Amino acid sequence: MRRLIATGLLALAVFALSAFGSACASEKSETSSSVSPVLVNGSLPRFEESVTLRVMTHDSFAVSQSVLDEFESATNVRVELIASGDAVAMTNAAILTAGNPVADVIFGFDENLLGSVLRSDLLQPFRAERLEGVDTVFVIDDSGMATPIDHGNVCVNFDRGAFSRSGLPVPSTFDDLVDPSVKNDLVVEDPSTSTPGLAFMLATIAKFGGGDDATDGAAWLNYWKQLKANGVSVVDSWETAYYATFSGGSGKGDRPLAVSYASSPPAEVSDTTLPADQTPTGVVTQTCYRQTEFAGILRGASQPQAAAAFIEFMLGASFQADVPGQMYVYPVVTGTPLPDTFAKYTAPVDAPLVLPYSDVAANRERWISQWSALFR
Amino acid sequence: MVSTLPVIESGTNTSPRTNLWWRVLAGAPPLLFLAVFFAWPVAAILLRGLRPDGEWNLSAFGEVFADPTIRRVLWFTIWESIASTILCVLVALPGAALFARYRFRGKRLLWSALLVPFVLPTVVVAVSLLGVIGSGGFTGVNLSGTVWAILIAHVFFNYAVVVRTVGSTWSTIDPRLEESGRALGARPWRVFAEVTWPLIRSSVAAASSIVFLFSFTSFGIVLILGGISHRTLEVEIYDQTAKFLQLDIAAVLALLQLLVVVIILVWFGRSQRRRAVLFDQRSATETEKPAETPRQRWFIRSNLLFMSLLFGTPLVVLVVRSFSTPEGWGFGFYRALTNSRRGSTSFVPPVDAIGNSLMFASIATAIALVLGLCAAWAIVGDGSAHSDSRFSRWTDTALMIPLGTSAVTVGFGFLIVFDEPPLNLRSSLWLIPIAHAVVALPFVVRLLVPALRSIDPRLREAAATLGASPRRVWWSVEVPIVGRALAAAAGFAFAVSLGEFGATAFLARPDRPTMPIAIYRALGRPGEYNFGQAMAMSTILMLLTVVVMLVIDRFRPASVSEF
Numbered sequence: 001m002r003r004l005i006a007t008g009l010l011a012l013a014v015f016a017l018s019a020f021g022s023a024c025a026s027e028k029s030e031t032s033s034s035v036s037p038v039l040v041n042g043s044l045p046r047f048e049e050s051v052t053l054r055v056m057t058h059d060s061f062a063v064s065q066s067v068l069d070e071f072e073s074a075t076n077v078r079v080e081l082i083a084s085g086d087a088v089a090m091t092n093a094a095i096l097t098a099g100n101p102v103a104d105v106i107f108g109f110d111e112n113l114l115g116s117v118l119r120s121d122l123l124q125p126f127r128a129e130r131l132e133g134v135d136t137v138f139v140i141d142d143s144g145m146a147t148p149i150d151h152g153n154v155c156v157n158f159d160r161g162a163f164s165r166s167g168l169p170v171p172s173t174f175d176d177l178v179d180p181s182v183k184n185d186l187v188v189e190d191p192s193t194s195t196p197g198l199a200f201m202l203a204t205i206a207k208f209g210g211g212d213d214a215t216d217g218a219a220w221l222n223y224w225k226q227l228k229a230n231g232v233s234v235v236d237s238w239e240t241a242y243y244a245t246f247s248g249g250s251g252k253g254d255r256p257l258a259v260s261y262a263s264s265p266p267a268e269v270s271d272t273t274l275p276a277d278q279t280p281t282g283v284v285t286q287t288c289y290r291q292t293e294f295a296g297i298l299r300g301a302s303q304p305q306a307a308a309a310f311i312e313f314m315l316g317a318s319f320q321a322d323v324p325g326q327m328y329v330y331p332v333v334t335g336t337p338l339p340d341t342f343a344k345y346t347a348p349v350d351a352p353l354v355l356p357y358s359d360v361a362a363n364r365e366r367w368i369s370q371w372s373a374l375f376r
Numbered sequence: 377m378v379s380t381l382p383v384i385e386s387g388t389n390t391s392p393r394t395n396l397w398w399r400v401l402a403g404a405p406p407l408l409f410l411a412v413f414f415a416w417p418v419a420a421i422l423l424r425g426l427r428p429d430g431e432w433n434l435s436a437f438g439e440v441f442a443d444p445t446i447r448r449v450l451w452f453t454i455w456e457s458i459a460s461t462i463l464c465v466l467v468a469l470p471g472a473a474l475f476a477r478y479r480f481r482g483k484r485l486l487w488s489a490l491l492v493p494f495v496l497p498t499v500v501v502a503v504s505l506l507g508v509i510g511s512g513g514f515t516g517v518n519l520s521g522t523v524w525a526i527l528i529a530h531v532f533f534n535y536a537v538v539v540r541t542v543g544s545t546w547s548t549i550d551p552r553l554e555e556s557g558r559a560l561g562a563r564p565w566r567v568f569a570e571v572t573w574p575l576i577r578s579s580v581a582a583a584s585s586i587v588f589l590f591s592f593t594s595f596g597i598v599l600i601l602g603g604i605s606h607r608t609l610e611v612e613i614y615d616q617t618a619k620f621l622q623l624d625i626a627a628v629l630a631l632l633q634l635l636v637v638v639i640i641l642v643w644f645g646r647s648q649r650r651r652a653v654l655f656d657q658r659s660a661t662e663t664e665k666p667a668e669t670p671r672q673r674w675f676i677r678s679n680l681l682f683m684s685l686l687f688g689t690p691l692v693v694l695v696v697r698s699f700s701t702p703e704g705w706g707f708g709f710y711r712a713l714t715n716s717r718r719g720s721t722s723f724v725p726p727v728d729a730i731g732n733s734l735m736f737a738s739i740a741t742a743i744a745l746v747l748g749l750c751a752a753w754a755i756v757g758d759g760s761a762h763s764d765s766r767f768s769r770w771t772d773t774a775l776m777i778p779l780g781t782s783a784v785t786v787g788f789g790f791l792i793v794f795d796e797p798p799l800n801l802r803s804s805l806w807l808i809p810i811a812h813a814v815v816a817l818p819f820v821v822r823l824l825v826p827a828l829r830s831i832d833p834r835l836r837e838a839a840a841t842l843g844a845s846p847r848r849v850w851w852s853v854e855v856p857i858v859g860r861a862l863a864a865a866a867g868f869a870f871a872v873s874l875g876e877f878g879a880t881a882f883l884a885r886p887d888r889p890t891m892p893i894a895i896y897r898a899l900g901r902p903g904e905y906n907f908g909q910a911m912a913m914s915t916i917l918m919l920l921t922v923v924v925m926l927v928i929d930r931f932r933p934a935s936v937s938e939f
Contacts, residue, residue, distance in 0.1 A: 054803070059881065060900050062722035081721065081886040082803055089618040093791055100795050102802050190604050192615065236599035239499055239899050243907055244506045250907040252507060260902065267903035270702055326720055328901065376605055
């Protein structure tokens with residue numbers, strides 16, 4: 001009997017704590033007000049009292065310490081970085097804590113996450129003055145919540161050495177990828193688990209249309225059926241594709257074609273005297289899909305003014321020039337100089353594919369489940 | 377010498393009432409710890425899914441159970457984990473016998489090195505394994521995308537769990553028991569079945585339940601080696617939580633996972649509950665001997681050969697890659713670790729990552745050992761027959777549940793419960809060792825409980841009769857006897873913390889990365905030098921693990937014979 005009472009008491013304690021916790025977690029309602037401009041004559045403001053700004057990022061965020069120091073000494077703001085897994089997990093963690101956020105600024109969600117970010121009332125409106133210098137193709141959020149910071153392209157990469165050894169032509173279009181000459185050569189990432197995987201699937205939809213009628217063959221699904229018949233390999237993540245399956249780059253796998261980034265070939269060059277057309281790997285430019293990364297001020301931020309200053313800083317010249325070397329992405333501000341290796345070894349992508357973010361938000365789940373039905 | 381009788385019948389009679397209250401008192405800290413840092417966040421995230429706006433919304437149950445893919449996933453998860461557990465135990469038992477019974481050169485080193493696979497990040501192990509059994513792997517056998525790759529990887533990861541848990545119990549068994557069986561004419565397998573097995577079975581059950589939970593919640597291995605057609609419940613829960621934020625579906629799946637875990641744990645508990653046979657424990661130096669017959673030499677050699685095939689090949693692939701730079705063989709990648717990305721916020725001097733890992737692991741080990749001893753004592757009580765109560769069974773099961781729960785469920789739970797003072801811990805560094813201790817606790821308990829159970833209760837009685845307080849009995853009778861299990865537990869707790877990634881990825885601050893986080897960071901970037909640095913950092917993590925395990929082994933308390 002006593003045993004039962006003791007066990008019961010403990011169970012009760014656990015339950016009470018849980019209930020208390022859930023009560024604490026109930027959401028605060030706050031109206032989101034627009035954050036006013038912060039620049040002083042075009043320069044970063046200086047805060048009288050030192051404040052700490054918390055910046056939520058994905059785990060591939062990086063910036064030169066000297067560049068960050070510039071911001072801290074100019075504004076008297078101390079930056080504390082908080083990493084929360086990859087971009088998708090970070091965004092969902094932010095949505096879960098909407099209104100009582102872990103940080104003041106969030107950086108690193110892309111246009112495929114923009115739909116859910118806006119739907120879940122995560123951000124406060126803020127229009128950066130330095131948005132003037134940004135190429136308008138990246139300014140896609142009309143509600144003025146999300147500020148574009150950098151962009152990249154997801155493209156099929158090829159192993160130059162493998163193709164020159166076999167003497168076969170390097171594919172240049174989507175259709176070339178289903179040619180029997182590249183049978184069992186391509187590795188892609190699962191769009192349900194990987195960001196570049198999702199981008200590549202969206203690229204095929206942007207190219208062929210995202211038709212719904214799977215039974216009589218939407219064109220994009222037909223294309224994937226052809227890829228499947230041509231021996232495409234689907235893996236969970238970019239790491240598995242690039243380092244364990246792709247033969248280019250570090251050369252540990254046996255497939256000469258892989259979905260990666262337009263910025264990957266420059267990273268594979270160790271000898272900078274190499275001519276631009278002889279990089280170990282190259283990019284099939286017609287398969288490129290554009291990805292833009294955004295930042296925003298979280299609703300409920302305790303330091304909205306410092307957060308606004310940080311967003312202006314990310315659009316400033318030094319941060320923009322720093323992103324290629326640190327994060328393998330490209331600046332959004334027109335005229336920002338690229339580091340030498342990126343300027344020399346990045347293949348020009350003239351017309352990357354892209355879908356309106358509202359289309360992605362409306363259809364992504366269906367597309368992924370139709371894709372999954374084909375591959376699982 | 378404590379007793380000349382090797383096997384002792386149990387049977388004592390102390391007051392059950394005082395016993396129980398002592399045990400509730402001892403059990404309270406670990407249970408409270410789990411209530412705050414496990415049950416509360418998990419309950420909160422489940423309620424957020426099932427009761428989003430203060431109203432119950434249970435439609436997700438219908439949705440999940442009507443979905444045939446979920447049934448397939450559930451079935452695969454269950455059979456894959458049971459198969460992995462059986463395979464792992466079968467393969468590891470000879471290894472446990474080797475360490476328990478024989479003296480051979482390099483034994484201590486190998487005992488420590490066994491834990492290396494256990495701490496390596498899954499992605500590193502998976503990439504190395506693909507270099508052996510993947511497409512283009514050097515064996516020419518391509519198992520990637522098959523269940524075999526998953527099973528092999530699970531054995532690779534969990535071999536040490538069985539060998540170290542069972543081996544440390546086995547080594548305390550007096551070999552004369554087995555010898556007398558053989559002298560009476562029994563064949564070796566019969567000696568094993570009738571003498572050895574009853575003595576080790578409770579530690580085999582303890583190890584199997586851990587292996588089962590690890591295989592059941594396997595995530596990275598299944599994704600990378602199993603291809604996209606093999607999915608576990610854990611993968612589904614991760615996707616529904618972190619990728620799609622479908623908290624209602626995730627909650628139903630998490631409850632399903634909880635249900636299966638509890639059912640299987642209760643089942644394991646039953647087989648463990650049949651009283652462990654008490655025996656007079658011997659120290660390892662008394663029970664081990666060098667190989668004498670050709671047959672024994674063959675046994676040692678074939679065991680070592682097996683281990684070098686299972687662990688040697690993938691780990692050698694890893695080490696070799698850390699030295700093969702584009703400029704030829706050398707330390708290029710190691711040098712790059714210290715200077716290549718200097719000046720970046722993502723740059724981690726390797727010394728710092730090692731320091732962070734050691735610091736978090738030390739705190740986590742300390743927490744887990746203290747709470748684990750309390751819990752083990754509460755579970756075992758005074759070791760008498762009536763100690764095996766409902767209370768101990770439920771405490772035992774409750775402590776294991778965190779191992780069978782998805783890291784993402786707990787991680788997202790942390791985000792929504794620790795957001796108000798006084799527990800505003802969301803970006804606190806303390807959450808990392810605390811999360812590691814939650815995972816390490818079951819290991820500590822699983823190693824200590826069989827050791828405590830096998831202590832002759834008459835020893836405690838003798839001490840009590842001589843006027844020792846319960847605490848004194850615990851300190852001067854039990855601690856020295858369970859010393860070996862305690863050292864093994866500390867080793868596991870430390871290893872768990874060194875290798876933990878799932879929860880750490882959510883909680884780590886970029887300025888304080890652990891070694892696995894630093895390895896992932898390097899692997900997330902293109903370029904031969906980034907890959908090479910990940911391999912170099914992994915090699916350093918391997919070395920560090922061996923060194924730490926050797927040091928922990930040195931601190932092993934006085935063994936039984938000296939007691």
